[in-house]
Amino acid sequence: MKFPGIYEELFYKALRIRLVEERIIELYPSDKIQSPVHLSIGQEAVAVGACQSLKQTDLLFCSYRSHAFYLAKGGHLREMFAELYGKATGCGHGKAGSMHLAAPEVGLMGSSAVVASTIPHAVGAALAAERLKKPQVIVAVFGDGATEEGAYHESLNFAALHKLPIVLLCENNGLAVHSKLEARQAYRITDQAKSYGLPVAYLADGHDVVKVHEVFSGIVGEVRRSRCPHFVEIRTCRYKEHVGPDEDSHAGYRSVEELQAWKSKDPLILNQELVAQYRPVILQEIDDAVEFAERSPWPERSELLSDVV
Amino acid sequence: MALIQARAATDPTLETEVVTYREALFRAMRDALARDPRVIIFGQGVDDHKGTFGSTLGLAQEFGAARVFDTPLAEEGMTGIAIGAALNGLYPIQTHIRSDFVLLAMNQIVNLAAKYKYMFGGRFEVPMLIRMVIGRSWGQGAQHSQSFQSLFAHVPGLTVIMPASAQSILECYPYVIGRHRGPVLAIEHRLMYDLKFRMDEVAEKANGSPLTSRKVRAGNDVTIVATSIMVLEAQRAAEHLARVGGIQCEIIDLNCVSHPDRSLIVESVGRTGKLLVADTSWQAYGVCAEICRIVCEHSPSALKAPVVTLGMQPAPCPTAKSLEDRYYPNLRDLTDAVATLVTGTDHHGIPLPDEHSMADVYKRFKGPF
Numbered sequence: 208m209k210f211p212g213i214y215e216e217l218f219y220k221a222l223r224i225r226l227v228e229e230r231i232i233e234l235y236p237s238d239k240i241q242s243p244v245h246l247s248i249g250q251e252a253v254a255v256g257a258c259q260s261l262k263q264t265d266l267l268f269c270s271y272r273s274h275a276f277y278l279a280k281g282g283h284l285r286e287m288f289a290e291l292y293g294k295a296t297g298c299g300h301g302k303a304g305s306m307h308l309a310a311p312e313v314g315l316m317g318s319s320a321v322v323a324s325t326i327p328h329a330v331g332a333a334l335a336a337e338r339l340k341k342p343q344v345i346v347a348v349f350g351d352g353a354t355e356e357g358a359y360h361e362s363l364n365f366a367a368l369h370k371l372p373i374v375l376l377c378e379n380n381g382l383a384v385h386s387k388l389e390a391r392q393a394y395r396i397t398d399q400a401k402s403y404g405l406p407v408a409y410l411a412d413g414h415d416v417v418k419v420h421e422v423f424s425g426i427v428g429e430v431r432r433s434r435c436p437h438f439v440e441i442r443t444c445r446y447k448e449h450v451g452p453d454e455d456s457h458a459g460y461r462s463v464e465e466l467q468a469w470k471s472k473d474p475l476i477l478n479q480e481l482v483a484q485y486r487p488v489i490l491q492e493i494d495d496a497v498e499f500a501e502r503s504p505w506p507e508r509s510e511l512l513s514d515v516v
Numbered sequence: 517m518a519l520i521q522a523r524a525a526t527d528p529t530l531e532t533e534v535v536t537y538r539e540a541l542f543r544a545m546r547d548a549l550a551r552d553p554r555v556i557i558f559g560q561g562v563d564d565h566k567g568t569f570g571s572t573l574g575l576a577q578e579f580g581a582a583r584v585f586d587t588p589l590a591e592e593g594m595t596g597i598a599i600g601a602a603l604n605g606l607y608p609i610q611t612h613i614r615s616d617f618v619l620l621a622m623n624q625i626v627n628l629a630a631k632y633k634y635m636f637g638g639r640f641e642v643p644m645l646i647r648m649v650i651g652r653s654w655g656q657g658a659q660h661s662q663s664f665q666s667l668f669a670h671v672p673g674l675t676v677i678m679p680a681s682a683q684s685i686l687e688c689y690p691y692v693i694g695r696h697r698g699p700v701l702a703i704e705h706r707l708m709y710d711l712k713f714r715m716d717e718v719a720e721k722a723n724g725s726p727l728t729s730r731k732v733r734a735g736n737d738v739t740i741v742a743t744s745i746m747v748l749e750a751q752r753a754a755e756h757l758a759r760v761g762g763i764q765c766e767i768i769d770l771n772c773v774s775h776p777d778r779s780l781i782v783e784s785v786g787r788t789g790k791l792l793v794a795d796t797s798w799q800a801y802g803v804c805a806e807i808c809r810i811v812c813e814h815s816p817s818a819l820k821a822p823v824v825t826l827g828m829q830p831a832p833c834p835t836a837k838s839l840e841d842r843y844y845p846n847l848r849d850l851t852d853a854v855a856t857l858v859t860g861t862d863h864h865g866i867p868l869p870d871e872h873s874m875a876d877v878y879k880r881f882k883g884p885f
Contacts, residue, residue: 266604300637309636316603317636321627327593328628331600331608338556338582339605358623361593368588514638515672516698516775 208488217259217416218474218481221251223489224275225475227284230493231274231291232452239501240291242304247275249446249469253378254279256419257346260427261314265344266332268325269318271306276348277318282310284496294503301506302514322383323349323356326375330362333371337434344430345373352383354396366436367403374426375400375438378413380445385460400438413443414473444469533715537708540682541571544689545609549579552607555693557584558594559611559647568611569649569709591620595646599629602642607693615648615703616659629699630673641697645689650705650744650796653840658832663797665743666806668701669774675700675727676774678796680747682713684771687726696727705745705796729777731784735764737858739784739791741807743770746794746826746845752869753851761866763858773803781807782814789820790857794850799827824857826850
C-alpha cells in the first residue's frame with residue numbers, strides 16, 4: 208500500500224491495530240475467543256513507531272499485552288485471529304492464545320504472561336547476537352510494572368556490563384492492573400535506568416506516532432552502529448481494563464480526566480478524515496482474517512502431547 | 517539392555533581407565549567447548565581458581581572470556597539470559613555451585629524454559645543445560661544440601677538427570693549438549709566429585725538416547741531403584757549382602773529422573789517381587805513416591821511385600837555431624853532395610869556392615885564447601 212508520507216503510513220498501521228482490537232471486543236460476547244485478552248487500545252502508536260525502524264531479522268520480546276507489537280512487527284493477521292480462536296492454523300497452533308503470540312518469521316520471539324520474564328530473554332538474544340556477530344538489534348518491550356521486578360534489574364545490569372546491542376523499551380501506562388505507579392515505585396524509571404550507565408530517552412507523548420518513530424529510529428540506528436544498549440521510556444495510556452474488552456474508569460482506581468486528556472489528543476480519534484479513508488480496506492482484511500479463523504480446524508487430538516520436550 | 521558397571525573403583529588392580537566424577541565433568545565441558553563454537557559456559561565462579569569444583573578449571577583461559585565467564589549474582593536473570601541466548605543460536609551451559617540457589621531461577625525454569633516449545637506451538641526450542649551441585653556433610657546445613665529433582669521432574673517440558681557415575685556423565689552430557697533440543701537440568705553430587713569410576717564399559721550410544729534409566733547390577737531377590745549417590749550406596753549394600761547373606765540385589769540407576777525407563781523397573785519388580793527405593797531427597801511427593809506410582813499403575817500384583825523407601829529425614833538438614841549422620845540413610849540402614857525386605861523379617865540375622873557415616877566413606881575433602 209502506498210502512502211503520501213510517513214505520518215499516513217504510521218497512522219494506517221496504528222488504526223489497523225485499533226480496528227483489530229475493536230473487532231475482538233465485538234466478537235468477545237460470542238465466546239469464540241476463549242482466551243484472556245489484554246488490549247493495547249490507546250497504546251498502538253508506541254508499537255507502530257517503535258517497529259517501523261526494525262528489520263525482520265531484529266528480534267523483539269514482548270509481554271502479554273502484545274497484539275499491537277505482534278502486528279507492528281509484521282505478524283500475520285490471519286494467524287493471530289486463528290490463535291485467538293484456538294485453531295490449528297494459529298501462530299501458536301492453538302496452544303498460545305492471546306498472551307503468547309509469537310512470529311519468529313518476522314522476529315517476534317515470544318510473549319509471556321509473567322511480568323518482566325522476557326526481558327532477560329532479550330538480553331540473552333543480544334548476547335548471542337554479540338557473540339555470534341549477527342548484525343541484529345534486539346528489543347525488549349515491557350511495562351512500568353516490570354521495572355519493579357528483580358529480573359528487570361538483573362537484565363539491565365548484565366546488558367550494560369556486557370555492552371549488548373539491545374533497546375530496552377518501557378511502555379509506561381502508569382498502571383499495573385489497578386495499581387497506580389505512585390503506589391508502587393520509589394524511583395523514577397529513567398533515573399534508575401541511568402544508574403546502570405545506560406543512555407536514556409524519555410517521550411511524554413506516546414500518541415505522537417511520528418515522534419516515537421523518529422526517536423526510536425535514532426536509537427535503533429545508534430545501537431546498530433555502537434552495539435551498545437539504550438533505554439527508552441514512552442508514556443502512553445491503556446484505555447481499557449487490564450484484561451478484557453471493557454472500559455472500567457467508573458471503578459474509581461484511575462482518573463477519568465486523565466483518560467479523557469489522552470483521548471483528546473489521540474490521532475486515531477481526532478483525524479476522522481484519515482480514519483474514514485483507511486477504515487474500509489482494513490475492515491476487509493479483518494473480515495478475511497476472522498473468516499479464516501472461523502473455518503480453520505481445531506488442533507488434532509495428537510497435538511495435546513506434541514512439542515512437550 | 518546392556519549391563520553397565522558403574523561402580524566406584526576401589527580395586528587397585530584395575531587395568532581399565534579410571535576417571536573421577538570431576539574429571540568426567542571437566543572432559544564433558546571441555547569437549548563441548550572444543551566441538552561447537554556456539555557453546556558458552558557461565559555461572560558463579562566458573563572462571564575462578566576453583567573452577568566449579570574443578571569442572572571448569574582453566575577453560576576460560578583456554579577458550580576465552582567470551583565463552584566461559586563469571587556472572588552477576590542473578591540466578592533468575594541469568595537463566596532468562598540463557599533462554600534468550602539459546603533462542604538466538606548459542607548453546608548455554610549455566611552452573612550453580614549449590615542446587616539450593618536454583619530456586620531463585622524457578623520462574624524462568626518452570627514458566628519459561630519448560631514451556632517455550634509447547635506454548636508457542638513448537639515454533640521455538642531452547643537447548644540448554646543447567647548444572648547444579650547437591651552439597652552434603654561438613655555442616656552444609658539447611659540451604660546447601662537440598663535435592664530438588666522431583667520439583668523439576670514434576671514439570672512437563674524439563675529433562676532432569678542425576679549422574680551417578682563418570683560413565684553417565686560422559687554418555688549423557690555430550691548427548692544433551694550435542695543432540696538434545698530442550699532444556700536439561702543436571703543434578704550433580706558434591707560427595708562424588710573425587711570418586712573414581714572404571715571406564716571399561718562406556719557405551720557409545722549411536723542410536724539410543726542415554727537419557728533413561730540403567731541397570732547397574734543384576735539380581736533376582738530384590739529391586740533397588742536409586743538416584744545419584746544412593747546408587748553407590750546400594751551397590752555397596754548389595755556387595756555386602758551377596759557376600760555375607762547370599763542375597764542378590766538388582767539395582768536400577770534411575771539416572772534420568774524425569775523420564776525413567778518404566779519397563780525396566782516394572783520388569784525387574786515383576787521378577788523380584790520386592791522394591792526398595794533410595795533417593796537423595798525427601799520421600800514424600802518425590803522420586804520414592806513416583807517409583808511407587810509407576811509400579812502400582814503398571815503391575816501392582818507383582819509386589820510380594822510392601823515397598824520400602826529411604827531418603828532424607830522429613831526436616832531441614834541440620835549441621836551438627838551427630839545429627840547429620842542420622843539425617844541421611846547410611847549403609848547400615850540401607851543394608852538392614854534390604855535384608856529385612858528380602859527375608860521378610862527384621863530378625864534376619866544377617867551381619868550388617870559397621871560403617872555409620874556415609875560421608876566419612878566418600879569424602880576426600882575436609883571442607884569447607
